[in-house]
Amino acid sequence: MPTVLAVSATDWLVVTLYLGAIAFFAWRGFRTTRNEADYLLAGRRAHPAVMALSYGAAFISTSAIVGFGGVAALFGMSLLWLTFLNIAVGIFLAFVFLGEPTRRMGLRLGAHTFPELLGKRFDSRAIQVFAGLVVFLFMPLYAAAVLAGGARFAAAQLDVGYDAALMLFAAITAGYVIAGGLKAVMAVDTLQGTIMAAAMIVLLVFTYHGVGGVTEGHQALSDLAPMVPESHQAIGHRGWTAMPALGWGSEQYNLGWIIVSTIILGVGIGALAQPQLAVRFMTVSSGRELRKAVPIGACFILLMVGVPYLAGSLSNAWFARHGELITGEIVRTLHDQRGQVELMPMAPGAGGQWEALADQPVRVLLDPDMPRITLDDGRTLRHGRALALHYAGGDPDQIMPRFITAALPGWFGLLFFLSLLAAAMSTLSGQFHTIGSSFGRDVLGVWQRRNNPDHAGGLGAVRLAMLLGLASALTLAFTFRDCFVIARFTAIFFGLCAATFMPAFLGGLFWRRMTRPAAIASMATGFAVSLFWLVLVKAKEASAIGLVQQLTGGQASLLEDIPNWPVVDPILVALPISTLVAALVTCLTPAPDEDHLSRCFPRSAEPAKAPPLAQA
Amino acid sequence: MFGLADPIVLLAFLLCPLSALACVIYGIAQWRTGRDDSSDPS
Numbered sequence: 001m002p003t004v005l006a007v008s009a010t011d012w013l014v015v016t017l018y019l020g021a022i023a024f025f026a027w028r029g030f031r032t033t034r035n036e037a038d039y040l041l042a043g044r045r046a047h048p049a050v051m052a053l054s055y056g057a058a059f060i061s062t063s064a065i066v067g068f069g070g071v072a073a074l075f076g077m078s079l080l081w082l083t084f085l086n087i088a089v090g091i092f093l094a095f096v097f098l099g100e101p102t103r104r105m106g107l108r109l110g111a112h113t114f115p116e117l118l119g120k121r122f123d124s125r126a127i128q129v130f131a132g133l134v135v136f137l138f139m140p141l142y143a144a145a146v147l148a149g150g151a152r153f154a155a156a157q158l159d160v161g162y163d164a165a166l167m168l169f170a171a172i173t174a175g176y177v178i179a180g181g182l183k184a185v186m187a188v189d190t191l192q193g194t195i196m197a198a199a200m201i202v203l204l205v206f207t208y209h210g211v212g213g214v215t216e217g218h219q220a221l222s223d224l225a226p227m228v229p230e231s232h233q234a235i236g237h238r239g240w241t242a243m244p245a246l247g248w249g250s251e252q253y254n255l256g257w258i259i260v261s262t263i264i265l266g267v268g269i270g271a272l273a274q275p276q277l278a279v280r281f282m283t284v285s286s287g288r289e290l291r292k293a294v295p296i297g298a299c300f301i302l303l304m305v306g307v308p309y310l311a312g313s314l315s316n317a318w319f320a321r322h323g324e325l326i327t328g329e330i331v332r333t334l335h336d337q338r339g340q341v342e343l344m345p346m347a348p349g350a351g352g353q354w355e356a357l358a359d360q361p362v363r364v365l366l367d368p369d370m371p372r373i374t375l376d377d378g379r380t381l382r383h384g385r386a387l388a389l390h391y392a393g394g395d396p397d398q399i400m401p402r403f404i405t406a407a408l409p410g411w412f413g414l415l416f417f418l419s420l421l422a423a424a425m426s427t428l429s430g431q432f433h434t435i436g437s438s439f440g441r442d443v444l445g446v447w448q449r450r451n452n453p454d455h456a457g458g459l460g461a462v463r464l465a466m467l468l469g470l471a472s473a474l475t476l477a478f479t480f481r482d483c484f485v486i487a488r489f490t491a492i493f494f495g496l497c498a499a500t501f502m503p504a505f506l507g508g509l510f511w512r513r514m515t516r517p518a519a520i521a522s523m524a525t526g527f528a529v530s531l532f533w534l535v536l537v538k539a540k541e542a543s544a545i546g547l548v549q550q551l552t553g554g555q556a557s558l559l560e561d562i563p564n565w566p567v568v569d570p571i572l573v574a575l576p577i578s579t580l581v582a583a584l585v586t587c588l589t590p591a592p593d594e595d596h597l598s599r600c601f602p603r604s605a606e607p608a609k610a611p612p613l614a615q616a
Numbered sequence: 617m618f619g620l621a622d623p624i625v626l627l628a629f630l631l632c633p634l635s636a637l638a639c640v641i642y643g644i645a646q647w648r649t650g651r652d653d654s655s656d657p658s
Binding site: 076077078080081083084087088091092096214215216217218219220221222239241242243288291292293294295296297298299301302306 | 618619620621622624625628629631632633635636638639640642643644646647
C-alpha cells in the first residue's frame, strides 16, 4: 500500500490555485497594513468567523491530525475527553470568559502582544522582556516540530527531498507572514481552516461507512480488546473503547497518567496560556464579536480534534476487516469465539515451502471465510488481518496516511494532503508572527524605548525578528531531523508556557490585588519548575534531551524507580506551584497602585470598543 | 449504547457533539441579539 501521492496535472492545478490564493491574501494584507495595530492585531477589527477559524487553525498542526490520530489508533477513544475539553475550555470558556477581559485590557493598555499585555498589566518592563524572551527562545522549538512534521509529510507524499520540502515550506509561510502581518495570517488561516474542516467531514463519513456504521464500528472496535498488545496491557490499556486503568503507584497506571495528565490536561488546559492563541482575542472589536465566534470555533475543534481520534481508533476495526491478509500458523489463541489469535506470519519460499516471515507473532482477527492450508507436516495455516499499527510498519505516525490511502477514495488523497499542509502552515504562520512580535516589540522595542523614550517603534524590528525565528526554527529542524527529540518539542513548549504564563495571565485579568512581584515570582517559578521537570523527570522529554542520562548514568528520569511520576505532565506539578507562589507573594506584598489599577480595570461604564479605523 | 461499553468513554463521545451544539445555540443567540454590551461592567 504505497502512501506516495500520484500527482496529476489536476492536482498541480489545485495546488497552484491554493498557493495563488495565499499570495493574494499576502498582497492584500500588505496593501491594507498601515500601522502596528494592523500588522500585529489585524487592525483589531477581525470578523468573528475569521477569528474563530484562525484561532483553531493556529492550534491544530499536522501532528495534531496525523500524530494524535496515530496515538488514538494505539490508545483508543478515551482521548475524546481532550476533544470535549478543547471545546468546553479551549473555546467556550476561553472565548466567553477569558477573551473579553483580554481584549478589553489589551485595548485599554494599548498592548499589541501577549508579553506586552502582561508587562503593562503589572507595569513592568522586566515581565514584558522575560515573557518575550521565553517566547522568542522556546517557540522556535515548537515551530521546528511543526515545520519538520509538515515537511516530512510533504516530502513523503510528493516524493521530494526533506531539505527541499523544508526550505520551500518555510519560505512560503514566512513570505506571507512577513509581508502581510496578522491580516494575511488570519485571512490565509480562514482558507486553510475551511479546507481542513472539509477534509475532516469527508474522513468522518468514509470512516464510519468503512466500518459498517456508528454502532457497528464501535462494537467491532470494542470486540478487539483482547488484541491489545501485551506491552500496552501492562501499562493499563483495556481496549480501544474503554478508559485506561486509573490509579497511582504501579506501572499499570502509566497509560492513565499519560492520557489524563499529558494529553487531556497538558494540551486541553495548557492551550489557554499559549501566546499565539491569546493574542487573537485582541483582534476583534468587541466582546459580542468574540461570543459570536464561539459556534464556529466549537464546530471547527469538534471536527479537527474529534475526527482524527475517531478515525484513528476505528482504523483498527477497518484494518481488522479489510486489511491485507496475513497467513501463518497460530501460536496462541487470544479469544476463541471471536477468532482472535497470534499468528506467526509465513509465506511460500523459493522452493514452494512455507517459511516464517518474522520472529515475532502478529495479533490478527481470523477470516473465517478463507480456507485453511494444511502443510505436508500436518501443520495448519490460517488467514487473518492485523491492527492498524502493523500495516503502518510499527510507526504510529504512518497510521493515518496508510489508513487514508487504503480506506478512502483516491481523490481524497489530494484534499487530505492540502489539509495537512494547511494545518502545518496555519500553525507555523502564527508561530512566526508571535516570535517576531515578541522579540521585535517586547525585547528589542523595550530596549530601544529605554535608551530613547521617544522611539516610535516600527515594524522593521518585528520583521527582522521573524526572519531570526525562521532561521532558528530551520536550523533546529535541520539539526534534529532524525532525532526523537524533535517530536517532543511541542510538549516542551506547551509545558513551559502553561506554568510560566497562566497564573500571571489569569491573575492579571481577574485578580486586581495581584502584584508585580507575585507575577515575576510565579513566572520565574513556573518556568524553572517546568524546565526542571521536562529536563530531569518527565521520561519522554528528559530522555530525548539526554541530560538526565548523563547525570544518573543512564536513567530516563530522576524518579525512574517511582511508578507514574516519570509520565506525569509538568502542568500538574509546575502549575500548582507557580499558582501558589503567585497567591503567597501577592498576600505578602503591598497592593498595587490604585491609579494603575484604574487604568487596567475601569470602574465607570465606559465603552471598550476598538477605535475607529482612522485611529487604529 | 453506540457500541461503547465503558460509560466514561460513552460520556465523552456524547459530550463532544452536545457541547458543540450548545456552543452553536449560544452563538446563534449572540448573532440574533442586536445588543452590544462591550462597555465595561465593573
